[in-house]
Amino acid sequence: MLHTSFKYLEVLQPKTVVYLKSVFCLLLLSFLTSRVNVVYIDRSGERIPVKAKVGDNVLYLAHKHGIDLEGEGACEASLACSTCHVYVNSAHLDKEDDMLDMAPMLQENSRLGCQIILTPDLDGIELTLPKVTRNFYVDGHVPKPH
Numbered sequence: 001m002l003h004t005s006f007k008y009l010e011v012l013q014p015k016t017v018v019y020l021k022s023v024f025c026l027l028l029l030s031f032l033t034s035r036v037n038v039v040y041i042d043r044s045g046e047r048i049p050v051k052a053k054v055g056d057n058v059l060y061l062a063h064k065h066g067i068d069l070e071g072e073g074a075c076e077a078s079l080a081c082s083t084c085h086v087y088v089n090s091a092h093l094d095k096e097d098d099m100l101d102m103a104p105m106l107q108e109n110s111r112l113g114c115q116i117i118l119t120p121d122l123d124g125i126e127l128t129l130p131k132v133t134r135n136f137y138v139d140g141h142v143p144k145p146h
Contacts, residue, residue, distance in 0.1 A: 036123040040067050043129050054120060058113035058127060059084040077114035084113035089126040105130050 034054040038061060039047055052061050059073045075081040082103035088111050103110060113127070 034120055036118050036120060036125070038118065038122075039124070039126045041126060041128040042068065043131055047126075052118050054118055056118050058086060058116040058118070060114075061118070062113065073114060075114075079112070079115070082112065085130055086111055086113045086116075087128040087130065088116070089128075092122055092125040103130070104132050 035051050036054060038050045038052050038058070040050065040062060041047055048065075048067055050061060050065050050067075056064075057077065059077055063073065074083045077084070085103035087107055088109050090109060093109055093111075110130075116122075116125075116127075118125075
């Protein structure tokens with residue numbers, strides 16, 4: 001696919017094409033290796049800073065770093081539950097509202113962690129974990145990180 005996206009550059013001078021391909025590849029590499037800072041605020045108010053790759057989602061990142069989410073992510077990020085509910089600081093609010101009507105203790109800044117994909121614009125985002133969550137497992141089972 002990458003090769004076909006360059007086919008329109010054929011009308012340019014060869015040196016220009018090489019330059020544009022190089023710039024594109026550097027930008028792509030920069031994006032893929034970019035890191036952002038994320039701060040989780042747990043139920044006791046403790047701030048947990050984490051370095052994350054651009055493209056990770058908030059739920060995956062919490063599981064990867066062992067942040068206690070008490071079973072959040074029961075649907076494995078398929079938008080079928082609301083157990084990854086987090087509060088996003090006002091500087092980083094977006095429009096993600098799917099499945100939030102099922103989450104307890106909703107607020108204006110409530111979002112689903114599985115749907116927050118980290119971008120460079122979200123550097124410094126702070127996510128507060130709600131005091132309670134709606135874990136659909138009745139036996140205390142905690143789903144494995146995915």
